[in-house]
Amino acid sequence: xxxxxxxxxxxxxxxxxxxxxxxxxxxxxxxxxxxxxxxxxxxxxxxxxxxxxxxxxxxxxxxxxxxxxxxxxxxxxxxxxxxxxxxxxxxxxxxxxxxxxxxxxxxxxxxxxxxxxxxxxxxxxxxxxxxxxxxxxxxxxxxxxxxxxxxxxxxxxxxxxxxxxxxxxxxxxxxxxxxxxxxxxxxxxxxxxxxxxxxxxxxxxxxxxxxxxxxxxxxxxxxxxxxxxxxxxxxxxxxxxxxxxxxxxxxxxxxx
Numbered sequence: 001x002x003x004x005x006x007x008x009x010x011x012x013x014x015x016x017x018x019x020x021x022x023x024x025x026x027x028x029x030x031x032x033x034x035x036x037x038x039x040x041x042x043x044x045x046x047x048x049x050x051x052x053x054x055x056x057x058x059x060x061x062x063x064x065x066x067x068x069x070x071x072x073x074x075x076x077x078x079x080x081x082x083x084x085x086x087x088x089x090x091x092x093x094x095x096x097x098x099x100x101x102x103x104x105x106x107x108x109x110x111x112x113x114x115x116x117x118x119x120x121x122x123x124x125x126x127x128x129x130x131x132x133x134x135x136x137x138x139x140x141x142x143x144x145x146x147x148x149x150x151x152x153x154x155x156x157x158x159x160x161x162x163x164x165x166x167x168x169x170x171x172x173x174x175x176x177x178x179x180x181x182x183x184x185x186x187x188x189x190x191x192x193x194x195x196x197x198x199x200x201x202x203x204x205x206x207x208x209x210x211x212x213x214x215x216x217x218x219x220x221x222x223x224x225x226x227x228x229x230x231x232x233x234x235x236x237x238x239x240x241x242x243x244x245x246x247x248x249x250x251x252x253x254x255x256x
Contacts, residue, residue, distance in 0.1 A: 010220075011219025011223065014219070015223040015226070017223075018223045018230060022233070025234055025237055029233050032241055033240060034051055035244055035255045036247060037050045055094065055169060059095045060082060061114065062118075063080055065114040066099060066114065068113075069110045073106045075102055075110065077100070079097070080096075080098075094173070108184055108187040110180075111176050111180035115174050122167055122170060126225065130157060131150075135147055135151065168232045171233070
């Protein structure tokens with residue numbers, strides 16, 4: 001197989017780049033939101049509950065995704081809570097579901113469930129409710145005027161602000177927590193070992209020809225879906241940052 005015929009695997013790069021961007025804007029937005037509420041109320045508990053209520057639909061979907069994936073994989077579950085709880089490390093736990101740990105494969109799937117479900121819902125809204133695929137095609141084809149016209153007409157779509165809120169809330173809460181990811185590293189090591197064994201056995205050319213193209217298309221598509229989440233967060237975080245600065249100047253209060 002010549003170098004020119006090797007399938008592109010740039011999907012890994014784009015997906016990683018967009019994931020990093022989403023984590024950055026998500027954390028920035030959450031911090032700005034909490035800071036603004038704290039400056040306005042000067043009450044930590046009120047800030048926690050305001051944050052929890054605003055993000056409740058996303059937290060509920062996150063925990064139910066864990067719960068139903070565990071049930072699907074026949075893993076015993078315990079209590080489910082949506083009560084916000086400050087942790088010793090300073091972080092805020094928005095909710096949890098008690099799930100018995102089993103093997104790495106099933107635990108990895110349970111941990112990834114909110115991300116999988118969130119991606120599916122964001123993809124559905126983007127394609128069928130907001131029609132962003134059409135706008136993406138016009139931009140990719142160089143039809144910038146049509147793209148900007150479509151962008152300006154987005155708010156006129158029925159229930160636009162509802163879909164915008166749902167997209168934001170889901171994409172802002174679908175990333176797996178540290179406890180969700182605990183089994184990912186062992187699972188990745190196992191998959192890496194299987195890949196090495198396949199390459200040693202001579203399956204490399206067949207994998208590049210048959211598995212690499214659909215895998216790369218899937219990764220590119222996933223990155224494109226996440227771009228929608230990044231854009232939604234970026235649209236909201238900028239005015240929140242401005243409000244934060246204005247409130248700080250007016251009140252002299254800020255969070256260090």
